[in-house]
Amino acid sequence: MARKYQPGLLNGQKWRQTHQATIDAILGPNVRTVRSQGSQFYNRDNWTGRAFLGALCEWGRLNGDYAPQQHDVENWVYVANRPTVYQGGKGITIASTPDDLPRWLADALTGGGYHESWHTKWSRTKPLHINEVWPHIPRMWGMIPYDPSTGASGWAPLMGALMMWSNIIEDIRIERLGCQEYPGVQDKMEALQDLILQQEADFRSEAKGMKVGNDFLSVVVGAFRDLGLGYQTTRQKTRLLEYRDREPDAFAFVQQGPLKPLLDRAINMAADDDMGCIWLAMEVLAEIFKASKLPPPPPKPPPAEGQKDNQPAPPPPQENQNADYDPDEADDPGSAPPPRALTYKVGQRAKLQSGPHKGQVVEIVRAGVPDPVTGEQPLEFALVEED
Secondary structure, three states: OOOOOOOOOOEEHHHOOOHHHHHHHHHOOOOOOOEEOOOOOOEEOOOOHHHHHHHHHHHHHHOOOOOOOOHHHHHHHHHHHHHOOHHHHHHEEEOOOOOEEEHHHHHHHHHHOOOHHHHHOOOOOOOHHHHHHHHHHHHHHHOOOOOOOOOOOOOOOHHHHHHHHHHHHHHHHHHHHHHHOOOOHHHHHHHHHHHHHHHHHHHHHHOOOOOOOOOOHHHHHHHHHHHHOOOOOOHHHHHHHHHHHHOOHHHHHHHHHOHHHHHHHHHOOOOOOOOOHHHHHHHHHHHHHHOOOOOOOOOOOOOEEEEEOOOOOOOOOOOOOEEEOOHHHOOOOOOOOOOOHOOOOOOEEEEOOEEEEEEEEEEEEEOOOOOOOOOOOOOEEEOOOOO
């Protein structure tokens, strides 16, 4: 007996079968497989820009008050370019498609598919080259000063925040590019944004009376994202008013204050600027640091590629804040540093186990980022003169 669906609901089983066509419409056939499951949208790939950002922060953690030199950044490039997701592991996930499917949710799921396809189309996966990244590092490195309380570069504890902000900026870039190149998708992208806004509203409602984080920063993140995406639905307009009423100073900080020129740059970022989100994220955090005089607390560790990665902090528990990157951190070179138990930091000492100086104590004077595949760590050390 054929199943009967309620009026206004679609056959989710049939709609689920259209997701591959959504991806193929952007990328062409046989480029990425798609599945529909869970509560997130994400895209598994080798995101070399994110991996570079992870290597940058890990190097800062290991090297204290040192400023990186070009050969250090070459190590970051090498780490970022090491593939950890091979062809069979690459793919796009669209959130679960219920059998009884409301039309608005069907549109949102399709919008999520477009969003993930645009990451594959425009986000950085090709190998990095030292000549394109090194010129930025001397200018950026001192924007967040060394933190003597942690013994690490000021960037080191901000990896989660940097991942989140680079995701926000990249989402603004790819969705604006996507809506320009594929004008028929606007309603699907608006439905996706409304879905995210509703999830956030549900989370805030459930969290009433609980301490859920820094509301000033939450409004800064949300306002930057939503003004950047530029959708004009009723729910979006209402949310922007809520931001303004909840934290007027935070909203003004984005709409007309220090973040306004950076927001304008995010909105106008070009299709070939696939590392722009990295540098702009560092500038955004530097402005927040400058305004607060304290490093902003990093958000919860980045989730993965795919969902709408730029959720304002704090994220709903079912959402993945860096959802445009694979939730399986073991397969995402940029989502987490190598296991810390296997790494040495500047200033640590060790006894050599082999070589001409076997048995002598050395002190680490320069620590590289461990290889994401082999775990080998480039080190420079000096013999310790023992009394």
